[in-house]
Amino acid sequence: MIKEILKGLVITSKHLGRKPTTIEYPEVKKEMPPRFRGRHHLRRDENGLELCIGCHMCAVVCPADAIYLEAEDNTEEERHSGGERFARVYQIDYLRCIFCGFCVDACPTDALVMGKEYEMSSYQRKDFVYRKEILLDPLEQKTEVKAFYHNNGDTDNSSDSKLNEEKLKPKEGK
Numbered sequence: 001m002i003k004e005i006l007k008g009l010v011i012t013s014k015h016l017g018r019k020p021t022t023i024e025y026p027e028v029k030k031e032m033p034p035r036f037r038g039r040h041h042l043r044r045d046e047n048g049l050e051l052c053i054g055c056h057m058c059a060v061v062c063p064a065d066a067i068y069l070e071a072e073d074n075t076e077e078e079r080h081s082g083g084e085r086f087a088r089v090y091q092i093d094y095l096r097c098i099f100c101g102f103c104v105d106a107c108p109t110d111a112l113v114m115g116k117e118y119e120m121s122s123y124q125r126k127d128f129v130y131r132k133e134i135l136l137d138p139l140e141q142k143t144e145v146k147a148f149y150h151n152n153g154d155t156d157n158s159s160d161s162k163l164n165e166e167k168l169k170p171k172e173g174k
């Protein structure tokens with residue numbers, strides 16, 4: 001019995017001078033690794049237009065059927081995105097999402113990214129359906145992204161591989 005207590009004290013004393021591995025959450029937030037997949041963001045281009053062109057690729061590849069969107073044509077009077085269409089309705093159900101990132105990989109315009117946010121708990125089921133109003137970055141938050149439609153719809157192999165190369169690079173805030 002005494003032997004076990006002494007053994008325990010020796011182990012405890014070994015850790016006395018060490019830096020703690022725990023943090024004082026929620027006062028102190030953990031810095032997430034660069035490739036962490038948190039909640040999604042819909043980004044804007046350098047002109048403030050939505051990068052999402054409502055192509056449905058993200059919804060098609062989603063294995064959990066978590067993405068719902070309705071696309072609409074842009075008009076001369078009302079332009080939301082740089083492409084022909086935009087997502088009038090866009091929502092992600094985080095009760096279904098498994099944070100696999102397939103949707104981000106499938107997005108041809110780099111509109112959809114996953115951020116670092118992980119604090120998403122709620123007592124209400126409805127709070128887990130994030131609508132476009134929440135997902136879309138604010139107007140002042142612009143991103144310089146080489147999307148295919150910036151090149152008059154040029155989708156030849158060279159621009160595709162360039163886009164893929166850029167996607168593979170770790171990005172700040174992604």
Ligand code: SF4
Pocket residue numbers: 061062063064065066067092096097098099100101102103104
């Ligand atoms: S991260 Fe995966 S599960 Fe979640 S919305 Fe994207 S494709 Fe669907």
Ligand code: SF4
Pocket residue numbers: 051052053054055056057058059069087106107108109110111112
């Ligand atoms: S987020 Fe990307 S993949 Fe999804 S509809 Fe918009 S442009 Fe298409």
